Amino acid sequence: MSQLNSALKGEITPEMEQVALAEQVTPEFIRQGIAEGTVVIPCNIKRINSVPVGIGAGLRTKVSASVGLYGNDPDIGLELKKVKAALAAGTDAIMDLSVCGDIDAMRRETLAATPKPVGTLPLYQALAEAAEKYNAPVKMTVEDLFAVIERQAADGVDFLALHCGTTMSVVERARQEGRIDPLVSYGGSHLIGWMIYNQSENPLYEHYDRVLEIARKYDATISLADGMRPGCLADSLDGAQVEELVILGELVRRAREAGVQIMVKGPGHVPLNRIEATVALQKSLCKGAPYFVFGPVVTDIAAGYDHISAAIGGAIAAWAGAEFICYVTAAEHIGLPDADQVHEGVIAARIAAHAADLAKGLKGAEDWDLQLSRARKELDWERQITLAVDPERAGQLRKDRTGESSAACAMCGKYCAMKVVSEYLGTARQSC
Numbered sequence: 001m002s003q004l005n006s007a008l009k010g011e012i013t014p015e016m017e018q019v020a021l022a023e024q025v026t027p028e029f030i031r032q033g034i035a036e037g038t039v040v041i042p043c044n045i046k047r048i049n050s051v052p053v054g055i056g057a058g059l060r061t062k063v064s065a066s067v068g069l070y071g072n073d074p075d076i077g078l079e080l081k082k083v084k085a086a087l088a089a090g091t092d093a094i095m096d097l098s099v100c101g102d103i104d105a106m107r108r109e110t111l112a113a114t115p116k117p118v119g120t121l122p123l124y125q126a127l128a129e130a131a132e133k134y135n136a137p138v139k140m141t142v143e144d145l146f147a148v149i150e151r152q153a154a155d156g157v158d159f160l161a162l163h164c165g166t167t168m169s170v171v172e173r174a175r176q177e178g179r180i181d182p183l184v185s186y187g188g189s190h191l192i193g194w195m196i197y198n199q200s201e202n203p204l205y206e207h208y209d210r211v212l213e214i215a216r217k218y219d220a221t222i223s224l225a226d227g228m229r230p231g232c233l234a235d236s237l238d239g240a241q242v243e244e245l246v247i248l249g250e251l252v253r254r255a256r257e258a259g260v261q262i263m264v265k266g267p268g269h270v271p272l273n274r275i276e277a278t279v280a281l282q283k284s285l286c287k288g289a290p291y292f293v294f295g296p297v298v299t300d301i302a303a304g305y306d307h308i309s310a311a312i313g314g315a316i317a318a319w320a321g322a323e324f325i326c327y328v329t330a331a332e333h334i335g336l337p338d339a340d341q342v343h344e345g346v347i348a349a350r351i352a353a354h355a356a357d358l359a360k361g362l363k364g365a366e367d368w369d370l371q372l373s374r375a376r377k378e379l380d381w382e383r384q385i386t387l388a389v390d391p392e393r394a395g396q397l398r399k400d401r402t403g404e405s406s407a408a409c410a411m412c413g414k415y416c417a418m419k420v421v422s423e424y425l426g427t428a429r430q431s432c
Ligand code: SF4
Pocket: 408, 409, 410, 411, 412, 413, 415, 416, 417, 418, 419
């Protein structure tokens, strides 16, 4: 039985118990959140040896890192190194967003290498296979698309990102509104190309019951992707984005009625002053479904530093109620990230997530900061480094910029404020 149906029947599953333990809440809290649709545990019944992760209201904000095969020379080995880098940096989930190469092999290797939830975007593979089979992605058939969704779910994918709400009417509205960047979503743009070429409604919308049937069969969580994700600040919260969100709200309701766990993805580029309203709108229209935010990126000019721009937006979005942050790397809109940029992107997203958890007063969040503050005051470098969000980097910087034997650090040296205060308070340490 699916997590949602178990929750609705009042049953607590082993996965709910594990999530409760990790989150320091009661299993009943998790069960109730799943039953109400405000919490999901993406946990495909085909997965073995994976650690269930809870995403939703009242839980620690989670982060996800994306990898995948792209470009002319896709290399599974290289992408798996990025998976490893993301896991080492503490990501809570991995998305394999491969668009070319041996996508089946990449997905299976990613699932095998990842003890946490794995998500995919099946449309990418269906389009890639159509490009091979018919020499044109737009010739993909509805059956081709659903065969890929079924194949990916049968492999054990925990959450499936699907652009089910990008309908003809939404596309028409976007066209009339004269967006600066009409579309930046890779899946959304190809899907719209398919719809216009075939003069057909979005098959993921038209055959949504089929989507739900597959998701229910494997207890895969649906992540409703937004094709109208604004790609620049000027297009944020426009009519097309809001119309799609209204449709996503309706699809959330249908998924819950079908016993399928669901979350909603969005919103791309959003200025700081519109983030709170964007999250409030999603929460209202999608009945509290977990919000999986891409960034949001808060300025269009941060090329090369979009992981910082996204961390600023991610912190505010999560503070406003989003529960799941999709990382952005420094290479965003420029090129493919390397393993170091993947690591950096995950750390930036984790800082955003934790900052939001502190602001939300999440139980246990401030203990981490308090422990580090105490270690800092005591000039206990070993503990400070262990408690840092990125111990390896903190330790390396200490070694390179100060030297490990110094009691203080190279910034103020013998005038170290921590040391001076400790002396006055009678807890002096050895001089620097
Ligand atoms: S030397 Fe200055 S910067 Fe370094 S730990 Fe002491 S107070 Fe902080």
